[in-house]
Amino acid sequence: MIETIDEAGIAVLRLNHGPVNALDLELLAALPGALADVAGAPAVVLTGAGRCFSAGVDLKRIVDGGPAYVAEFLPALSTAALALFDHPRPTVAAVNGHALAGGCVLAAACDVRLMSAGTIGLTELAAGVPFPTVPLEIMRHAAGPVADRLVLTADTVDPAAAHAAGLVGAVVAPEELLGEAVRRAGRLAATPADVYALSKEQLHRPTRQRIDAGRPLDDPRVLELWSSPATHAVLREFLASLARR
Template sequence: MIETSEQGDVAVLTMSRGPVNALDLELLTAFPGALSDVAGAAAVVLTGAGRCFSAGVDLKRIVDGGPSYVAEFLPALSTAMLALFDHPRPVVAAVNGHALAGGCVLAAACDVRVMSGGTIGVTELAAGVPFPTVPMEIMRHAAGSAVDRLVLTAEKLPREEAYRIGLVDELTDDLVPAALARANALAAAPAEVYALAKQQLRAPAHERIAARRERDDPGVAELWSASATQERLRGFLSRLAAR
């Protein structure tokens, strides 16, 4: 589900989960271990196999699995995203195609985003599901003043607009070499100094997560599991299939 290769001192992690790298329980559960396995690498590049970086949560699994699946899935989603967000070494997202909803949050959890094609955005509100605390705070950290627009409009931004608002750091048609160059440049800093800088930069996000997670996430899980939400998701999936 997550393939690992080496490019010099950089570990390249490639999500390989079906045609659009949809986020399901198994893929998310694999993330912490995959990152732990490359802890000794100078830097990490995260990308997707095929035409998508990740099209986001596998909503069909949410509908088919019901509340019991949601109860496992949402904690795994937050754990995977925190593992990426908190990885001490440089992490570069090589966004090779659409990065939507949870896929966008995965890219946002990386230190730098390099993009070659597709669209990017958090489309949760279009599907009718709320954000757990961790993904919301990762987006707030990465998107800054643009986060209201991204979350509330659920826009799918072309890469040029994502670059303009600062969600993406570099546009390129030569994705992997550009991502590796970024990773190697970041890895030039002493490892312990880089790790501390990341901790300092992410401290406000972690403070907000600590303040809100226990209060908000039970209600988020209840909404994801609600029959009305399940019906909305079925309609959303039907509209996607009809396109």
């Protein structure tokens, strides 16, 4: 589900979960543990197996599992994203293909993002579901003013447009992506660990404060909407429209 590989001393976590690395409860539950297992590594690279980084939430599981599954899934999504966002050592996303919705959020939770192929964006509103506080604030931190457009239009963009918007730091040829991500992670890891961790904490503090203030207000409403019969009807139609393409 998550493969751990040592590349020149850097821990590479590779999502390997089905054809598009869709985010379900099991994958999200595994990510914090995988990060804890490599806590001693100087840096972490997150990438995907196959043709996708991650195509986002497994919406079929949401529909099939109903409110009980949603009640477990949404907290797991926030916990996984925060585990990556809060990881004290350098984190680099090697976006090897589509990074959509929750997949985009996981990439955004990393300190540096490199991209070689596919599209990246936030498709939640196209599917008819709102954002929990944690993913939304992580996107605001990573994308700045561009986050408004990404959220409200559900647009997806190619690597060049993502770079122009500042969503990714560089566009890299597919055959060079992992090597470049490892090299950049190694350069970041040259900073003393305690200095890097404190600097990262300082940069993330405004986001963490917004998360702490917003979750009690917003997350109950998000859970209600994700669980509603009307939302699940929209999700079924959205899935059917994808199948027709």
